[in-house]
Amino acid sequence: MVDSTRPLPDAWWRDAVIYQVYPRSWADSDGDGIGDLPGITSHLDHLAALGVDAVWLSPFYTSPQNDAGYDVADYRNVDPLFGTLADFDALTDRAHELGLRVIVDLVPNHSSSEHAWFRAALDAEPGSPERARYIFRDGRGDDGEFPPNNWQSTFGGPAWTRTEKADGTPGQWYLHLFDPTQPDFDWNNPEVQEEFRSILRFWLDRGVDGFRIDVAHGLHKEAGLPDAPAEYDIATHATSVQPMWDKPEVHEVYRDWRRLVDEYRVEGEDADRILVAEAWVVPDDSLAKYVRPDELHQSFNFGYLMTPWTQRHQRESITNALAATAAVGAPQTWVLSNHDVPRHASRLSYDIDRPTRILGIGPDDPQPDATVGLRRARAATAVMLALPGSAYLYQGEELGLPEATTLPDDVRQDPTFARTHGEDVGRDGCRVPVPWHADQPAFGFNTTGKSWLPQPEVYGDLAPNRQDGVAGSTLEFYRRVLATRRRYGLGCGELHWQDLGEDVLAFTITADGGRRVQVVTNFGDTSIDLPHGELLVVSGSLDGHRLPTDTTAWVAPG
Known part of the structure; x- marks a missing residue:
């Protein structure tokens, strides 16, 4: 077995570009309005042509779909909504044929309330082995009528739900940091630990190349489950201040998992099976402990995702992030969009300070400026894909898809919307099915025109058949950026800052062989001179030989 404490300096994952597919919204092969695994397989050639290295699939497991599959009822099977295990095997085989690795989501913080273990727990008595797999507690108050502590659900409302005894009287409470249909596991329980080792092996044996770990910072809670602080700001306070996040014990879980996945490494081959944390953790050095x-x-570097679009904030965020992971010998992992936040083609159009939370955008909110948003999104993408380390793309961003901001209330399915009584419209706006062909039903999502969320009309204009081969289109821009990144080896390069003025973000990346690429982004109101050299990439149109506002250029110095 290869020594995992000495990672290969050129291991594939250190500079990989990985593309997230949200299965229900990628492509629908059977016309029911919900995407599926055969639909994904049918469009994998799009990803190969785009130039990414791997595909990450959001959950496709058996689930009642109360939280779009992040409420898992069976971790070893495919929900019929998405297909079968045979369909998954076919997808994996086709991806590997195309040179794409496959990453699957793993949801270890909680299960579905329909999971066999939780059903058994509800039927069992307090103190039973069945209840010990989850976090059940007696309530506070004379009759246990109050929750065990003051914790709030990430989706809004209390993080506790009270059970009912067989005789109909109130019973214990159970913890759910998310929806009541997502009870939290107790990770102090050896049975829970062994179950997830078995789940990891099940999918590794089917040929997956890694796992994205949902809520990776939440598995262990502070002993005694004390009340959370009354005042807390996720943007400025260390995550570990909260008793449910970022506890030291989670790191032993991941040391155990790392030893397990390294059993699947092959000496002499660049075939690491990888583990990727979804950990909303601050500060940067706390996040670096996970790698x-x-x-x-x-x-994932979510601090970077939340960074305001200013030269000062961007440089500070990148500098701190690179320093934190360098201290532990790890590459940084960059991301701008995913299934939980508004698309950056809309989000970046707003001039705001660092947000404490990124809320959904609804029809009653100030609407994004589509032109400004896309211009900044392309410029930000050109910065991100030049940075040392790995990067993740979210489905449809290569088409320039904006957030769907005008969805009516009656079609929304994100539990956040209901649990906050509409205060947060939720995440449906970034989950709308992607278009494939402007002149087909549901813009080519299927042949019937059904769509589990309605697609904005502008999605038709952004379909691949409207952008393929069109100079200046967002699709062709992404293809060029990814090809140039690969050709110059930027992901494995070294960053050196340049000072070209307070409104200009500028750095050079020095890659193997001494090749250099200069990256310049103009945050000012007026155009600036382009650096001398060969223009490799530009995120927008030039102003003659000058770089306009909100535009990024890559130049090979002459």
Whole structure:
């Protein structure tokens, strides 16, 4: 077995570009309005042509779909909504034929309330082995009528739900940091630990190349489950201040998992199976602990995703992030959009300070400026894909898809919308099915025209058949950026800052062989001179030989 504490310096994941597919919204092969695994397989050639290295699939497991599959009832099977295990095997085989690795989602913080273990727990008595797999507690108050503590659900409302005894009287409470249909596991329980080792092996044996770990910072809670602080700001306070997040014990879980996945490494081959953390953790050095040499391979840099679009904020965020992971010998992992936040083609149109939370955008909110948003999104993408490390793309961003901001209330399905009574419209706006062909039903999502969420009309204009081969289109821009990144080896390069003025973000990346690429982004109101050299990439139109506002250029110095 290969020593995991000495990762290969050229291991594939250190500079990989990985593309997230949200299965229900990618492509629908059977016309029921919901995407599926055969639909994904049918469009994998799009990803190969785009130039990414791997595909990450959001959950497709058996689930009642109360939270779009992040409420898992059976971790070893495919929900009939999406297909079968045979369909998954066919998808994996086709991806590997195309040179694409396959990452699957793993949801270890909680299960569905329909999971066999939780059904058994509800039928069992307090103190039973069945209840010990989850976090059940007696309530406070004379009759246990109050929740065990003051914790709030991430989706809004209390993080506790009270059970009912067989005789109909109130019973214990159970913890759910998300929806009541998503009860939290107790990760102090050896049975829970062994179950997830078995789940990891099940999918590794089917040929997956890694796992994205949902709520990776939440598995262990502070002993005694104390009340959370009354005042807390996720943007400025260390995540570990909260008793439910970022506890030291989670790191032993990931050391154990790292040893397990390293059993699947092959000496002499660049075939690592990787573990990727979804960990909303601050500050940067706390997040870096998740990617120490004997733990996880990658952890999404959500601090970067939340960084305001200013030169000062961007440079500070990138500098701190690179320093934090360099201290543990790990690459950084960059991301701008995913299934939980508004698309950056809309989000970046707003001039705001660092948000404490990124809320959904609804029809009653100030609407994004589509032109400004896309211009900044392309410029931000050109910055991100030049940075050392790995990067993740979210489905449809290569088409320039904006957030769907005008969805009516009666079609929304995100539990956040209901649990906050509409205060947060939720995440449906970034989950709308992607278009494939402007002149087909549901813009080519299927042949019937059904769609589980309505697609904005503008999606038709952004379909691949309207952009393929069109100079200046967002699709062709992404293809060029990814090809140039690969050709110059930018993901494995070294960053050196340049000072070209307070409104200009500028750095050079020095890659293997001494080749250099200069990256310049103009945040000012007036155009600036382009650096001398060969223009490799530009995120928008030039102003003669000058770089306009909100535009990024890559130049090979002459």
